[in-house]
Amino acid sequence: MVRFLHSSDWQLGMTRHFLSEEAQGRFSDARIEAIETLGRIAREKDAAFVVVAGDVFETNLVPADVVRRALDAMGDAGVPFYLLPGNHDARSPGSVYESERFTRRKPRNVHVLGPEPFEAAPGVWLAGVPWRSKQAPGEAEFFAAAQALAGRRGERVLAAHGQVELAPEAAVTLPRAWLERAVREFGIGYAALGDRHSLTDAGVDGRAWYSGTPEPTDYDELEPGKALLAALEGGRCEVTPVPVGRWRFIERAWEVHDEAELRAAAEELERLPERRRTVLRLRVRGTGGPELRAAIEAAIEELAQSFAAVEPWERYADFIVRAEGEGWEALGLAGFSARGG
Amino acid sequence: MKYHRVRVRHFRGIAEAEVVFPDGRLLVIEGPNEAGKSSIVEAIGLLFEFTAESNAEEVRAVRPEGRDADPEVELEFTVGGQRCCYRKVFGRRGATELEVGLPGGRRLAGREAHNEAKRLLEEGVDSGVFRALRVLQGESLAMAGDLAASASLLRALDGGAGTDPAGESLFERAQKEVQRYYTGNRRQETGELRQAREAAKAAKDDVERLEARLRALEARVQEVEELEPRAAELRQAIGELERRAGELAGLADAHRDAQQAAELARTEAATARERQERLEDEVKRREAARREAKRLEEETQTARTRAADLLESAEAARTAFADAERTAEAARARVQEFEGGAELAASDYAHLQEELQLAQMQDRLTAYDDAAERRRAAQAFLAGCRIDAARLNGIEDAEAALARTEAQLRSVTARVEVEGPAGATVYVDGKPETLAGGLLRFDAAEELRIELPGGFAVTVRPSQSQGLLERRLQEQREQLDRLLAEAGAGTVEEARELEQRRREAEREVEDAARVMRQALRDLPNRADLAGRLERTRRRVEAYRAAHAGRRLPSTLEEARRVSEAGSEQLAAARARAREAEQALQAARDALGRAEREAAAAGERAAALERQLAQARAALAAAEAERPTAALDADLAAARGEAALAEAKLAEAEQRLRELAGAGAEAAEVERQLEAARKELRSIEDRVTAARGALSHEGEGTLQAELDAARSRLEAAAVRLESVERRARAARLLADTLARHREAARRAYGPLLAERLGALGRRVFGNDFEVELDDGLAPARRRLGGTWLDVRQLSVGAREQLAVLHRAACAAAAGDGGVPFFLDDALGWSDEGRLAEMARVLADLARDVQVVVLTCQPGRFAAAEGAAVVRIDGGRTGPAGGPRGRPGQGELFPDGA
Structure with missing residues (x-):
């Protein structure tokens, strides 16, 4: 059995303009502390790694001090962190993940996810569908990652970022059909999703979830401030929400x-x-x-x-x-x- | 406001004076002009308006003349419910004291005291009203300023309209609040609102600027995103092109080999072809030599035949030549024969001609001699002749002159006519004359005597001129005779004849000369002619002597015929001889030609024989060197070799053509590769630059700045909205209050009018009414049913209305009204009106303090209960009289 933590939408570097300077400082600190909390929970719950399904950073121009603190927090956590570039921090030219402030300080336990699978834990393969521009990854990119995972033996975890058909007002960038096919045809055991800030079951046999943001960012988020502890064993998948945020x-x-x-x-x-x-x-x-x-x-x-x-x-x-x-x-x-x- | 007591010292002409204001009663201060009444009012004004240390003109003006003393004013008054004592000494060492809340109230001094007094006054009555209601001398006709602007009055009016002072205060506060946000005309934002708006604008500008940078960055991102797929495409294309280039490199080697092989084949084929051509040439040359030898043989044969023929022809020509020679000789002999006869005939003819010439010359000589004789005779006549044309003219002129004189003489001769009986006889100079027909007529040139029958005699005597004419006639006759003698003529007629003969002789000379010249013809003189004649005669005689033996032609014509016949015979013989000569020459030429041709034919035949021999020798030599059979074999072999080489070349070229396609493709691939690499380099450069920029901005602080700017913008927007809300509220409140106040004023305008009306009715009568303008000043007055504009009123009525208006206003002003002075007013009012005005003022004084200053004692006697103080230059005491209670006011003028 393998256990891991699923988080997303940290959006580090986010500014809430209605906050006073002092409050903004605490708000920002809290988001770094959430990383520490995730690390602590991972250790406590015996999670093999943490996968962050996109929008780790608010923007690719996130200031160096925020990157530095985030990397420090992840480094100190002691568990592997797999970060997926989302729409806010797309792996586009000028991506924070390619910047000096990230690459120079990146601890060894921090990885940036792409379609090429990582063996995140023995027998557990992890791949992602990163955003590479303002355009959401297309079907081909999605299934390239799924197919790459299908070629590995063991448990398969796919990280993706986008909107499934849930909220009627949001434009769908990640059709549920893709997820269903990934589970059905490519043997994906768990799809770690990001982009929705609310903890949500994406409705694919309980194998695709949005963890929601670990620290709330707005009034309209449902069940924010949580992470998901996922457990995969012999074709079964269990997810347990764990509280993380305090705001x-x-x-x-x-x-x-x-x-x-x-x-x-x-x-x-x-x-x-x-x-x-x-x-x-x-x-x-x-x-x-x-x-x-x-x-x-x-x-x-x-x-x-x-x-x-x-x-x-x-x-x-x-x-x-x-x-x-x-x-x-x-x-x-x-x-x-x-x-x- | 109320005054209780005023005391002045060293003020203009006043050394010291004190006036106590009665409470609830009219105060009348009486005194002559310049007694100092107005100074009391002025002193109160200075007290409130100027500081003790003021150097203003107004302050300096009140200093006493000729004394080094500072003016001093002390006023006890109540304002806002507080009794105060206010004192000032004006001057460099000025002093200000204020005691508030008497008795035993606060004591203030200096500037503090001044400010507090001012504040109390403004709060209590407001300086505008205070000043407006003080009536000074000379201004009594003016209406009380723009009272509508006076806050105190309006407050008072508000009170009258059922409002209270706090309302106005709120209104002012609202106005002040509006002014915090807007400028006076409310068009421009100011203060906090403006700052907030500017801050919001600045923050917005910042955000926009930073967002523009962000957008520029995003454009970079997009640029890279657009370029990178192209770069990938190019990289792939370059890979493929390089692979293809590798493949084509092998083909290029093959192409090079094929090129070399083709080159070799081309050289070999060329060599073979050359050899073949050489041999073919040689075969052709040999063939030609053979043909040439044959041709020479034939030609030699022909030449020989022709030479023989020509020799025969030459022999025939020689025979023909001999015949021609004989014929020519015969012709020549015949010519000689005819030539002798022709010569003799010709000389006979010449001889006969000479004979003819001889006769002619004899005739010419004779003619010459005859003419010479004639000329000699004429010349002899001419030599003796003395007349000429000029002389003849002179003779004829003289003759004419003579005739004229004779005519003149005739004209002076008297014409005598004697008439008488026919047949009568008269005697003229004694000579009887018969009157045939009864008339005798004659001229009388000389004196004559005519005797008539009866013894009468008439003497006719010529006049004197007749004598002159007769003398001239004589002279002229002599002249004519002399000229005739000179000409050798007896008469004029003879002279004319002589002249005629002279001219004929001259013509004879000329004619003879002409005949002589003709006879000579071309010869110069007679001797030559004679000589030539002689020589011709001798020749003719000699010829006759020489030919005496034969008969000579008898005539020239005969001689000519004989001569011509001989000449014709000779000419014919000569023509025949010429023909014979020509034939001879032709025969000679033919012979020469035939001989040359025969020789030439012989030479040619010999030459051809030599050429033939040479050709045969050369052919034999060539054949000896390489027999024709061998040559043919060599040629056949060379042809085979050339064909083989051509085939090889064709094969090599075919191969080359096959490989040429690969070469072109290799070049094209190389070109494409170069282009692709170039584009890739360019794209990579751009991507590098864009990534550099992105990396730079990423490591920079753009996002942090933008976040900060957005936060500022948010805060500024919130602040602006808050301030705007407050400003809008303030404006709304102020506008609403202003609207309401205006409405209230519209309401209490009539109230003031009513008060004024009530006062007026007491003075003017029961039907008095007044209308106020917007400034609450009287505009129209009704009296006796007629409305009149106040400007149309009499001076007195206007003054009374002004006083009443002030009184109404003063009564309406807050805090118990404003003390109200009338200085020498109502000077235009009649007794009745004045008395009524006095009564009205006395009534009014129960509520408002009214002080009347007048220079006419007893003017306000009608004011019941009034306190009267008199100033008359001496010590001033209370005015007597039943109305006043003495001792209410005291005035101590200077020197008292």
């Missing part, structure tokens, strides 16, 4: 009409764990006097100090300030201005 992207919609409601809502958020690693998008609805609005603003300001970031969601324009109530007196309006419109 969260959450959204809240407040319904506030008075101070009490505001307090309750704020308190709910203040009870959340790991707030400094949580990015909050907040929408406020309701009605109230100007004093309530001021209180809401104050509450949000306070939350912003606690959370990694608080993003206004649709500019919380749904809060309507009423021209009645005690608050207006506090403003000291009189004369014609007090007569209202």
Whole structure:
């Protein structure tokens, strides 16, 4: 039996512009720490290697310090890492994988996947379908890798990057039919997929999975922050999600009409764990006097100090300030201005 | 605002004065002009407007004349509910003191005191209103400025309209807030908003710039992606071309060998062909020699035959020549025979001709001699002749002159006619004359006497001129006679005859000379003619003597006939002789020719025989060297060899043609290879450059910069939106408030008008009404049912309206109104109106502090309950009178 870790979409070097500089620093650190976590999990779970199914880096222009830290983390992890170039870090001219900052520092346990199979562990062959440009790899490239694997005896793992027919809005770059044929005709035991940031079964007899991103990057990701521990034995395939990431992207919609409601809502958020690693998008609805609005603003300001970031969601324009109530007196309006419109 | 007390020292002409303002009562300050009433108002103004240290013109103007003392003003007043005491000493060592919150309030000094006082004033009444409502001398006719701009007044009006001061304050705050974001006219963004927008723009520019770099990089990536497949293609093509080039290299060797073989075959074939041609030539030459020998044989034979024939011909010619010689000899003899006869006949003919000539010459000589005789006779006449044409002319002229004179003489002769009875007789010079027919007529050239019957006598006497004419006639007659004598003639007629004869003699001479010349012909003179005649005569006689024995032709004609016949015979003989000579010459030529031809034919035959011998010898020699049979065999062998060599050459060339295709392909492959390598090098260079750029940017900080710029852009956008939101809100609020305020003003405009109306009705009557303009100043007034523009009002009415307007405004202004001075106002008002105005002001003074300054004591006597202070140059005390309570105000002019 062989066990290995499947991860993808690290997107190292990603910048979230709504984060403050300090928060961005922690966000970036967390993504390096995720590599360390993967290494630790691999060691603990006796995984033979880690395969990263594309988009290791956010871009081929990823700064040298990010590359350096990533390579250091992988090197320190002590297990082999197999990296597949995805659409963000395609093996195109100027690829980070061919850059000096990568090749000069690459530890011996880090490999870049191509169609030529590696014996990643005794009797376990691993090949990838790397992106070579902005264009997704075609059928020929996909099956070249599958065919190369088919020529090896043992367990066969194929890493690929692209969209299977799952989300109706996303353009399909990796048709499920290819995966099915790879499993059926070329004896691929497991397809490690990347590109979706959500942990997803690609629907090929449980042999093709998206691991999702190890650290969340956005609000719309389902079950992010995980890796998959895959086990292959005698034609059977088992996958187990393992948590890796610590950051969260959450959204809240407040319904506030008075101070009490505001307090309750704020308190709910203040009870959340790991707030400094949580990015909050907040929408406020309701009605109230100007004093309530001021209180809401104050509450949000306070939350912003606690959370990694608080993003206004649709500019919380749904809060309507009423021209009645005690608050207006506090403003000291009189004369014609007090007569209202 | 209210004043309680003012004290001034060293202020213009005032040494020290104090006025206490009564509370709730009109204060009237009376005093003559220049007594210092206006200085009180001016002092209050300076106190608030200038610092104690001010060097302004206004401050310097109030310094007292001739005294080294600083003006001092002290004012006690209440504003904003606080009682204050404010004091200033103006000058270089100026002092400012302010006590707020009397009694026992804060004490401030210096600049702090000044600022605080200013603040209190502005907060309480606002300097605009404060200044606007102070009425100074000479300005009383003006309406109270643009009161609509006065915040205090408007605030007051707002109050009147049911608003309160806090509203205005909010409005101002809103305006200020707007001004944080927009410039005065609200067109331009400013301050925070502008900064935020500029920051956002700068961040956007940065992002765009960096993104452009990124795009350039992506273009590089694309370039490499496009080039690399081509490079791979080229590499593969180069591989294939190199393989094919290798294959073609073997074929090239074969081609080279075939070329050498073909070259060899070509040389051999050429050699064989040459040898064959040589032998063929030799065979041809031998054949030709043989033919030549044969031809020579034949020709020699022909030549011999011809030579024999020609010898025969020469013999015949010789015989013909001899015959011709004989014929010619005979012809020559006959010619000689005829030649003798012809000569004799010719000489006879010549002789006869000479005889003829002799006769002619004899005739010519005779004619010559006759003419010479005639010429001699004529010449002899001419020699004796004295007349000539000129002389004849002179004679004829003289004769004519004589005739003219005679005629003249005749004309002076008297014509005498005597008439009487026919047959009567008269005596002329004694000689009787009968009157036949009753008339006797005659000329009388000389004096004569006519005696008539009856004893009468008439004497006719010529005149004197007659005598002159007669003398000239005599002279002319003598002249004519002399000329005739000279000419040798007796009469004029004879002279003419002589002249005629002279001319004939001259012609005779000429004619004789002509005849003589004709007789001589070409001979110069008679002697020659005579000589020639003599010589001819002798020859003729000699010829006759020589031929005396025979008969000579009798006539020249006969001689000529005989001579011509002889000549013809001779000519015929000569022609025949010439023919015979020609025949002889022809025979001679024919003979010579025949002999030459015969000789030539002989020589040719001999020459041909020599050539024949040579040809035969040469042929024999060649045959001896290589017999014809051997030569034919050699030729046959050479032909075989040449054919063989040609075949080999054809074979080699065929092989070469087969291999030539491979050579061309090799060259083409080499060319393609070169082109492909060149393109590959170019692509590789470009790829290297692009990769270099990519590597450079990859190792650089582009992404980091772009991330940072995007973060900045995001932050700037958020900030901009936030500021924009605030700015929009501020503007919305300000605009809304402004709209509402305008509406409120529209509402309280009528309120002020109503207040003014109420005051006016008291002065002008019950139907008084007033309309205000946008600036809240009176625009029209109604009275007695008629609306009039305020400019159409009388000066007095306008002044009253202005005072009432100020009063209404002052009452409306906040904080209990603004103290309101009238300085020598209402000077144009009549007694009744003045009294009514005084009563209105006295009523108004219950709410607003009103101070009236006047130079006419008792002018405002109608103001009930008013406090009156009098200034009259001396010590001033409270004005007497039932209205005032004494001691309300005190004024101590200078010197008091």
